[in-house]
Amino acid sequence: MRLCALTFLSFAVAAPLPAAAEGFSQISDEKTFVSLVDGRKLTRFGIQLDVTDDGQIKGRAFGRNVTGAWDWRSGYFCRNIYWGDYEIGANCQAVQVKNQTLRFISDQGTGDFADLRLQ
Numbered sequence: 790m791r792l793c794a795l796t797f798l799s800f801a802v803a804a805p806l807p808a809a810a811e812g813f814s815q816i817s818d819e820k821t822f823v824s825l826v827d828g829r830k831l832t833r834f835g836i837q838l839d840v841t842d843d844g845q846i847k848g849r850a851f852g853r854n855v856t857g858a859w860d861w862r863s864g865y866f867c868r869n870i871y872w873g874d875y876e877i878g879a880n881c882q883a884v885q886v887k888n889q890t891l892r893f894i895s896d897q898g899t900g901d902f903a904d905l906r907l908q
Contacts (some may be wrong), residue, residue, distance in 0.1 A: 813885035813892050819861035822884060829889065831905040846870055866899055
């Protein structure tokens with residue numbers, strides 16, 4: 790369970806990114822990103838997170854508190870988060886949107902991805 794939670798919380802799951810990105814559109818600026826997440830929760834099985842406009846990340850995942858901080862750097866969502874006392878670490882991620890789903894792609898868009906639903 791711990792490994793599963795860490796994988797999801799790192800916003801990267803073992804899934805290759807298809808070339809066409811399945812109809813997702815790139816978010817390239819902080820203003821657009823904030824307009825999508827402001828006042829909404831990011832959810833996925835076992836995970837519920839608030840990403841606030843003042844740079845905070847908070848919520849719960851698999852029964853533990855999630856805390857952290859984020860900022861927008863050169864077109865990427867850069868975050869550092871904790872799952873309970875465990876530091877998951879920093880990563881800058883590309884963000885894409887399709888309908889009510891945000892896709893976070895690790896390692897500045899070159900790594901694995903995780904889709905989180907806006908609610």
